[in-house]
Amino acid sequence: MNEIRKEKIKDAYHDSKSIYDGVLTQGNLFAKAYIQFFWGGTDDVALAHKLLSHIPKVFSGTILDVPCGTAVFTAEKWKELNASKIICLDYSDDMLRQAGRRLEGERHIQLCQGDVGALPFESQSVDIVMSMNGFHAFPDKLKAFDETCRVLKEGGKFIASFYVRGKLRRTDWVVNHVLAPKGWFTPPFQTEEEVRRILEERYSEVEIHTDNAILWCVCGK
Numbered sequence: 001m002n003e004i005r006k007e008k009i010k011d012a013y014h015d016s017k018s019i020y021d022g023v024l025t026q027g028n029l030f031a032k033a034y035i036q037f038f039w040g041g042t043d044d045v046a047l048a049h050k051l052l053s054h055i056p057k058v059f060s061g062t063i064l065d066v067p068c069g070t071a072v073f074t075a076e077k078w079k080e081l082n083a084s085k086i087i088c089l090d091y092s093d094d095m096l097r098q099a100g101r102r103l104e105g106e107r108h109i110q111l112c113q114g115d116v117g118a119l120p121f122e123s124q125s126v127d128i129v130m131s132m133n134g135f136h137a138f139p140d141k142l143k144a145f146d147e148t149c150r151v152l153k154e155g156g157k158f159i160a161s162f163y164v165r166g167k168l169r170r171t172d173w174v175v176n177h178v179l180a181p182k183g184w185f186t187p188p189f190q191t192e193e194e195v196r197r198i199l200e201e202r203y204s205e206v207e208i209h210t211d212n213a214i215l216w217c218v219c220g221k
């Protein structure tokens with residue numbers, strides 16, 4: 001990642017960390033109206049449950065959560081999976097600090113500051129990569145697709161959700177005029193067709209769904 005983009009991402013989450021969870025979980029009327037108007041009412045909490053349901057209830061492998069953010073959607077599930085090794089990686093120290101508070105004392109969970117474009121893990125060392133709401137924030141999306149695939153074992157699963165352009169005009173507008181200038185989202189953004197091609201080049205099984213402008217997928221390597 002180049003230095004200017006790195007600093008923009010760090011600053012963006014430093015400034016927004018206190019409102020982040022409330023907006024994503026629609027914790028107040030403003031957040032509800034914002035999600036309804038600009039995102040067609042897509043419910044991130046329900047979507048997170050769907051993604052997490054693809055991880056077995058009893059699981060003893062290695063899971064990489066990237067970007068973990070504040071762990072607002074994942075903390076409860078990660079705590080339950082105490083026979084697994086779970087690595088929560090994010091670029092922002094501010095977000096990691098909040099995740100750390102939620103996950104304190106959980107010895108099977110490791111927090112790690114890093115860049116998804118240069119993951120500090122061996123190839124084929126992870127069983128599941130979980131990536132919620134991340135790819136629209138990553139500056140180099142192809143590198144992120146490559147790296148998350150590289151660290152997965154054969155037979156491993158890539159489970160992700162993120163914004164794709166060209167689905168809802170209002171969403172594209174708020175992304176281009178508000179979220180990208182703030183540094184919360186980072187262009188260029190991909191369409192569903194572009195993402196499908198990228199995933200099909202890397203995975204043997206690709207299942208893609210969309211909910212308004214959010215694409216979510218479950219892929220097998």
Ligand SMILES: C[S@@+](CC[C@H](N)C(=O)[O-])C[C@H]1O[C@@H](n2cnc3c(N)ncnc32)[C@H](O)[C@@H]1O
Nearest residue numbers: 067068069090091092095115116132133137138
């Ligand atoms: C919208 S948040 C999503 C976090 C969490 N998965 C969730 O659903 O709440 C996006 C996160 O991506 C992180 N991020 C942006 N660029 C990154 C990169 N290159 N490597 C790792 N994390 C990055 C940001 O720090 C931020 O915490």
